Structures are given as C-alpha cells and as structure tokens.
Amino acid sequence: MSKLLIEGNRKLNGIVSIQGSKNSVLPILAASVLCSGKCILHNCPNLLDVDFSIKILEYLGAIVIKDGNDLLIDTSTIEKYDIPDYLMKEMRSSIIFLGAILSRLKRAKLFFPGGCELGPRPIDFHLNAFRQMGAIINEEGCALNCYANKRLNGTQIDLPLPSVGATENIMIVATLANGITIINNAAREPEICDLARFLNACGAKIFGAGESLLAIEGVKKLYGTEHSIIPDRIVASTFMSSAAITGGEILLKNVVPEHLHSVISVFEEMGCEIDSLGKEMNFKSPKRLKSIKKVVTKPYPGFPTDTQAILLAVSSIAQGESTFIESIFKNRFGYTNELLKFGANIDLIGKSAVVNGTPKLFGANVKAFDLRGAASLIIAALGAFGNSEIQGLKHLDRGYENIEEKLSNLGAIIKRV
Ligand code: EPZ
Numbered sequence: 001m002s003k004l005l006i007e008g009n010r011k012l013n014g015i016v017s018i019q020g021s022k023n024s025v026l027p028i029l030a031a032s033v034l035c036s037g038k039c040i041l042h043n044c045p046n047l048l049d050v051d052f053s054i055k056i057l058e059y060l061g062a063i064v065i066k067d068g069n070d071l072l073i074d075t076s077t078i079e080k081y082d083i084p085d086y087l088m089k090e091m092r093s094s095i096i097f098l099g100a101i102l103s104r105l106k107r108a109k110l111f112f113p114g115g116c117e118l119g120p121r122p123i124d125f126h127l128n129a130f131r132q133m134g135a136i137i138n139e140e141g142c143a144l145n146c147y148a149n150k151r152l153n154g155t156q157i158d159l160p161l162p163s164v165g166a167t168e169n170i171m172i173v174a175t176l177a178n179g180i181t182i183i184n185n186a187a188r189e190p191e192i193c194d195l196a197r198f199l200n201a202c203g204a205k206i207f208g209a210g211e212s213l214l215a216i217e218g219v220k221k222l223y224g225t226e227h228s229i230i231p232d233r234i235v236a237s238t239f240m241s242s243a244a245i246t247g248g249e250i251l252l253k254n255v256v257p258e259h260l261h262s263v264i265s266v267f268e269e270m271g272c273e274i275d276s277l278g279k280e281m282n283f284k285s286p287k288r289l290k291s292i293k294k295v296v297t298k299p300y301p302g303f304p305t306d307t308q309a310i311l312l313a314v315s316s317i318a319q320g321e322s323t324f325i326e327s328i329f330k331n332r333f334g335y336t337n338e339l340l341k342f343g344a345n346i347d348l349i350g351k352s353a354v355v356n357g358t359p360k361l362f363g364a365n366v367k368a369f370d371l372r373g374a375a376s377l378i379i380a381a382l383g384a385f386g387n388s389e390i391q392g393l394k395h396l397d398r399g400y401e402n403i404e405e406k407l408s409n410l411g412a413i414i415k416r417v
Contacts, residue, residue, distance in 0.1 A: 003391045004404060007413035008363055008384035012248035014410045018236045018255050019045040019401045020069065020229035024191040026093055027168040028198045028227065029053040032073045033060065033100035034176060035202050037224025041071040043254075044229055045401045048394065052091040056083055060101070082109035091398075095123050096165055098146065099173035102135060108146040112139075117370035117395075119330035125166035129157045133177060154179035154218055162187040162212065162299040168195055174216035175204040183214040189300040190259045194230045201225040231279075233259040235400060237307040238375045240283050241314045242407060244272055245383035249284040250410055257281055262303040266292055266311060270318055291320030291357055297328050309335050309376035316344035317383055318357040325352045335373030338366040342380045342388070360385055368392030371399045378403070382412055 020043035030053070032039045044050060046069070054064045054071075061078040064071060081101050088094050092113035102108040113121055127137050127144075133152040138145040154177045157170055167187040172195075174181035186192070188210050196209030202225045205217040236255045243250040244267060257264070257276035264274050271286035292315055297305040305328040315322035316339060326332045333353050336346045341364035345356040363386030368374030374396035381388035393416070396403065404414045 001391060002393050002416050003389050004378065004393065005415050005417055006378070006381040006388045006390065008361075008381050008386060008388060010246060010382075010411055010413060012243050012246045012250060012382070012407070012410040012412060015251045015253060016239050016406050016410060017253040018231045018239070021045075021191055021194070021232040022047055022049055022399045023164070023189070023232075023234075024194040025050060025229045026053055027096050027172070027191065027195045028229065029057060029073070030096040030100045031172045031195060031199055032057070033062070033075050033078060033097065033104050034172065034222045035075055035224050036221055039073045039202075039224045040226040041073070042069065042226070042228040043231075044069050044071045045232065047401055048398045049091055049093070052087065052094070055090075056087050056094055056097060059084070059087060078104065081105035081107040083111070085111045088113060092121055093165065095126060096168055098126065098144070099130065099169040102130065102146050102148050103152065103173050103176050106148045108144070110144045112142045112144065117334055117373070118332050123165075125159055125161070125163050126169045129166065129170045130173065132157060133173060133181070152177040154181035154216070156182040156184065159183065159185040161185070164189050164192065167192055167214070171195065171199070171206060171214065171216060174218060175199050175206070175222060176220070177218040179218055181216045181218070183216075184212070186212055186214040187299060188212060190230055190233065190256070198225065198227045201227060230259070231255050233263070234304065234306045234372070236260060237263045238310050238379070238400070239406070240267060240272075241310045241379045242382050242410070242412070243283050244270065244285045244289060244314045245317060245379050247285050247287065248410070249282070252281045252283060254279055255281050262301060263307055263311070266295060266303065269293070270314070289314065289318035289357075291315060291318040291355075292322040294323045294325065296325040299328070305329060305332060306372050308332060309372045310379055312336070312346070312353060312355060313339060313376040313379040315355045315357060316342070316346070316380065317359065317361060320357055322355045322357065323352055324355070327351065334369055335376050338368070338373070338377055339380055341366050342384050344380065362386050363388040365389040366391070368395045371395045375400065382407070
C-alpha cells in the first residue's frame with residue numbers, strides 16, 4: 001500500500017497548470033456511447049475514474065485509444081448492454097452510463113451503485129425519470145434490468161433536487177428521445193454545460209444548459225466530434241488551498257475564474273489576494289488567514305460540497321472560528337477525525353463543523369477514506385510543522401492527476417513510497 005510522505009511548513013510558490021475536469025469527462029465518456037461516429041477528447045485527465053470508464057466502454061465493445069491527455073473513442077462496435085458488478089463496484093458514478101446504454105441498445109443491465117463514504121447515493125431521480133420517458137426498470141435485488149422496447153418519449157421531468165448525475169443522465173437519454181424533454185430544477189454546474197456543448201457538437205439540440213430549466217429536442221442520430229474538457233474547478237480550489245495554508249503565492253494556468261466565484265469570495269474573506277486574467281489566476285496568501293464566518297455548501301453556483309473538506313483544512317489555522325454547513329451529502333465530515341490528528345480543533349454539531357483556528361498544525365500519520373477527504377489531509381500536512389504520512393491514495397488517484405509532482409514543482413517536499 002503506497003503512501004505520501006510530506007515535510008510540511010514550506011511556502012509554496014510557482015506555476016501550476018490545472019487538469020481537465022473529472023466530473024466533466026466522466027459523463028462525456030458515457031454520452032459517447034450514443035455517438036455513431038468517432039470522438040476525440042482533449043485535456044482528458046489521467047485518473048483512476050477515467051481508466052474505469054474506459055474499461056466499461058471497452059467491455060461494452062468500444063475501441064478507446066489514449067495518448068497522454070487525448071482520447072479517441074469509437075463506439076460503433078458496441079454490442080453489450082450490461083455493466084458487470086466488478087466494474088460497477090470500482091466506480092459508483094458509473095450509473096451515468098445507464099441512460100446512454102438504454103437509449104442505444106434498448107436494454108441495460110447494471111447494479112445499484114454501492115453507497116460510498118459520503119453516505120447513501122440514491123438514484124431514484126434517475127430511475128423515475130426514465131420510467132416517465134417510457135422505460136421499464138425492474139429492480140431485482142441489487143441488479144437493475146431496464147428495457148426501452150420502443151424509442152423513449154420526451155416529457156417534463158421535475159427534479160426534487162438539482163441532482164448533477166440525474167440531470168446528466170436525463171439530458172443524455174433525451175437527446176435521442178421522441179419529442180421534447182423539459183428538465184425542471186436542473187443542476188447548473190459547469191460540467192453540465194460542458195456535457196451539453198459536447199452533445200450539441202454531436203448534433204443534439206439542448207437548450208438552457210447552466211440554467212434551472214433545460215429543454216432537449218430529440219434528434220434521430222448523433223455524430224462524433226472533437227471536444228476539449230473544461231478545467232477542473234475542484235482541483236484548482238485544491239491548489240489555491242495549498243498556497244493559502246503555506247502562506248505562499250502561486251500562478252494557476254488553465255482555469256476558468258467564473259467557475260470559481262463562490263470559492264474565490266471565501267478565500268478573499270480569509271484575506272487572500274486573487275487576480276484573474278483570461279485563463280490565468282494569481283493567488284497570494286496573507287501572513288495569517290482570517291476565519292470564514294459561515295460557509296454553506298449549495299448546488300452551483302453556490303459553494304461546492306466538493307471543496308468543503310479542502311477549505312475546512314485551510315480554516316484550521318485561520319485566526320478565529322469558522323463554521324461549515326454541509327447541505328448536500330449526509331455524511332461528508334468523516335475526514336475531520338483524521339484532521340484532528342494534526343492538532344486541528346473541530347467540533348461536529350449535526351450538519352455543521354465549527355473550526356477554532358490554531359496557530360500551528362503538527363505532522364501526523366493519517367488515512368484517507370474518500371477523494372476530497374484525501375485532498376484535505378494533504379493540505380493540512382503541507383501546512384503542518386514536521387513530517388506526515390498519508391495512506392488511502394487510491395481515493396486520491398480517482399480525482400487528482402500527478403498531484404505530488406505538481407506540488408513538488410511548487411516547492412513542497414512530498415513523495416510517494
Ligand atoms: C456529482 O455527484 C459529483 N460526481 C460529486 O463529486 C459532487 O459532490 C455532486 O455531484 C454534487 O455536486 C460526479 O459528477 C461524478 P447529486 P452526484 O446527484 O451526481 C441526492 C467528487 O468529489 N440524490 O448532485 O452523485 C444525493 O443523495 C464527487 O468529485 C437523490 O436523492 O450528486 C445528494 O444528497 C463526490 N436521488 C444530492 O441529491 C438521486 O437520484 C446531490 O447529489 C440522485 C441524487
């Protein structure tokens with residue numbers, strides 16, 4: 001089992017280029033199942049979750065050629081409609097393939113994605129929407145047997161919550177459905193817009209991506225296209241946090257500042273100076289960070305739940321008390337037990353975490369249990385006095401491409417053993 005060794009308390013300075021977005025490339029890989037032509041993706045990050053998605057595509061019969069951060073996908077030879085349990089277990093977000101497989105093969109057999117460290121991960125919004133469009137979905141134990149004997153029909157879908165995955169799955173199915181599909185209370189994340197841009201370039205007719213009301217007019221066929229994945233706003237937030245906690249100054253390249261508004265305003269409240277120009281952002285940390293009065297995680301454009309763990313680690317050395325309220329997932333403070341080992345002062349009260357900033361953190365040996373929790377522990381270790389060891393890197397590698405190399409280039413003493 002590999003682990004990261006970090007010698008903390010070193011100011012980070014320099015330039016870092018941000019990888020393509022994991023949460024954009026995953027639904028786009030699923031959507032490629034519907035394309036009758038070849039697709040070429042650029043700025044595709046090298047991640048475990050991308051590798052798992054490629055394994056699923058190849059299992060279904062597609063041909064995928066990876067060259068660095070470029071991917072060529074030919075799905076013309078797809079003939080299978082099931083995703084075996086061992087592949088579903090690798091990546092819970094593989095439910096995003098359901099709509100594409102069902103729409104293309106008229107059948108789909110998947111397994112319920114297991115719950116994960118963030119709590120139960122229900123898919124009722126996805127299944128209810130497909131049933132409304134005419135699909136037959138039989139839940140047999142933990143298997144999902146789905147049928148679309150004829151072309152699915154467009155309809156109005158009212159989402160109880162602006163679910164990212166459900167919005168994506170419905171959007172994908174609706175592109176080839178009969179008639180118009182309306183999604184009310186759709187998720188507005190930048191990754192939804194990137195998926196819509198990809199699908200429209202393939203010949204789909206999607207209107208309103210990024211708004212709460214989406215309209216998709218079904219077409220007969222989707223073609224291939226060439227597409228560049230947007231930068232990963234959560235990874236950008238992670239590198240901003242690495243500079244903030246070490247009192248450093250870094251230049252981020254290949255970022256989209258408007259995707260980071262809610263995160264930027266929190267860092268500015270802490271006293272950080274952020275200047276953006278085009279796809280570059282200069283980030284300067286103050287001598288001592290100020291606390292964050294209150295942060296509530298919300299659907300986009302609110303403060304993203306995926307940056308909650310990362311910013312909470314930064315707040316652990318800020319001056320004063322910071323409060324974080326997690327409103328998206330039921331159990332997304334699990335990582336704080338490990339943060340306490342660095343000397344952080346955190347009280348969990350229901351959906352809130354109250355952090356009393358301490359002047360110093362001290363190196364610790366910790367273990368990650370989820371992706372963004374892993375990033376949070378790295379941030380704490382970078383700011384801590386002394387040496388730290390971090391285990392559980394398989395979670396980290398799902399979402400971060402070569403993070404230790406990029407942090408080393410910024411002056412961190414970090415290595416994987
Ligand atoms: C996506 O997960 C992201 N994953 C998550 O990022 C992110 O945290 C989440 O959106 C929220 O922004 C990918 O894009 C691959 P949801 P998703 O459906 O789609 C409830 C990371 O760290 N819900 O928006 O699974 C659900 O329980 C990952 O990169 C239902 O009740 O999230 C949750 O409380 C972690 N029924 C809320 O909605 C459903 O059918 C939001 O979930 C679906 C969701």
